[in-house]
Amino acid sequence: MHKKRFLTGDRPTGPLHLGHYFGSLQNRVNLQNEGCEGFVIIADYQVITDRLETESIEKNILELTRDYLSVGIDPAQSTIFVQSKIPQIPELTVLFSMLVTIPQLERNPTIKEEVKAMGLKDKMSLGMLSYPVSQAADILLFAPDFIPVGIDQAPHIELTREIASRFNRQFASVFKVPEIMLSPQSRLLGLDGFQKMSKSRGNAVFLSDAPDVIREKLKKATTDSEPEIYFDEEKRPVVSNLLTLFSLTSQRTVDDLVQEFRTVGFKTFKEALGESIIEFLQPIQARRHDLSDKAIKKVIIEGTEKARAEAELLMQKAREAMHMGYTGIF
Ligand code: TRP
Numbered sequence: 001m002h003k004k005r006f007l008t009g010d011r012p013t014g015p016l017h018l019g020h021y022f023g024s025l026q027n028r029v030n031l032q033n034e035g036c037e038g039f040v041i042i043a044d045y046q047v048i049t050d051r052l053e054t055e056s057i058e059k060n061i062l063e064l065t066r067d068y069l070s071v072g073i074d075p076a077q078s079t080i081f082v083q084s085k086i087p088q089i090p091e092l093t094v095l096f097s098m099l100v101t102i103p104q105l106e107r108n109p110t111i112k113e114e115v116k117a118m119g120l121k122d123k124m125s126l127g128m129l130s131y132p133v134s135q136a137a138d139i140l141l142f143a144p145d146f147i148p149v150g151i152d153q154a155p156h157i158e159l160t161r162e163i164a165s166r167f168n169r170q171f172a173s174v175f176k177v178p179e180i181m182l183s184p185q186s187r188l189l190g191l192d193g194f195q196k197m198s199k200s201r202g203n204a205v206f207l208s209d210a211p212d213v214i215r216e217k218l219k220k221a222t223t224d225s226e227p228e229i230y231f232d233e234e235k236r237p238v239v240s241n242l243l244t245l246f247s248l249t250s251q252r253t254v255d256d257l258v259q260e261f262r263t264v265g266f267k268t269f270k271e272a273l274g275e276s277i278i279e280f281l282q283p284i285q286a287r288r289h290d291l292s293d294k295a296i297k298k299v300i301i302e303g304t305e306k307a308r309a310e311a312e313l314l315m316q317k318a319r320e321a322m323h324m325g326y327t328g329i330f
Pocket residue numbers: 007008009010011041043046135138139147149153
């Protein structure tokens with residue numbers, strides 16, 4: 001039977017944290033363990049859509065791959081590859097850019113959010129406006145069955161589907177129209193308790209944080225002024241978030257945790273949570289420790305080569321469908 005294929009990816013902007021783990025990485029590993037074939041794109045071109053600091057991209061590509069492998073993404077089942085090293089992606093992006101209108105791109109709510117967040121308003125680059133078109137090429141060149149992503153990516157996947165259908169109707173049926181697979185809305189906030197866990201907000205626990213770093217972070221984690229510890233997302237979002245984090249890392253139910261910790265006070269509770277996180281990350285960090293730079297580079301090189309060969313197959317079909325292979329000349 002044909003193995004189902006998924007494709008997803010990340011921007012190489014820094015180390016991954018627990019929010020990434022419970023929001024998407026865990027799901028990828030599960031899919032892989034259920035026998036799906038994975039394609040994981042490291043979207044380096046997307047990094048420069050909203051910033052032009054490029055010095056650390058290469059290092060981040062290596063570290064992102066290290067994070068992937070340490071959480072259990074297995075290169076024998078999932079192809080990890082670098083976007084900018086697949087020349088078929090920009091080639092197909094050019095062709096796809098004829099199939100979308102500028103107003104269609106300007107309506108994209110995720111782009112609007114990003115522009116707002118970065119204060120870009122009148123300074124939005126063409127690359128920023130059009131990266132969802134390039135993302136369609138990232139996806140469609142590999143004919144995946146589904147795309148596991150968070151809700152923020154939904155407009156991009158919808159555009160991808162529209163582009164695929166439009167191409168298929170206009171020229172020939174070349175592209176598989178993929179389904180979105182929404183990750184369960186991750187409710188994980190950062191240790192400040194107010195915002196999503198994120199590197200830029202300084203409220204994250206990274207997968208690579210050493211035990212002492214984690215202990216320090218937990219000491220400083222925000223709590224609230226009510227002494228008892230119990231779960232109430234509405235009234236006590238900060239404490240409820242810590243309980244969620246505890247539950248996720250210990251595989252114990254929130255009820256069970258509340259039973260044990262209701263009256264112990266925040267200091268003891270946060271110490272226990274810290275130990276739970278440390279223990280949870282232990283096997284991940286052990287694997288990380290065993291990964292040499294050489295091994296990581298090998299995974300990236302081989303994955304990228306495999307992805308390139310795969311992409312060329314569909315690219316050829318796309319050129320042919322558009323009568324732009326020019327095999328009569330070249
Ligand atoms: N836009 C995604 C993000 O910011 C990254 C990405 C690039 C992606 N290409 C993709 C995700 C293809 C899924 C499929 O996280």
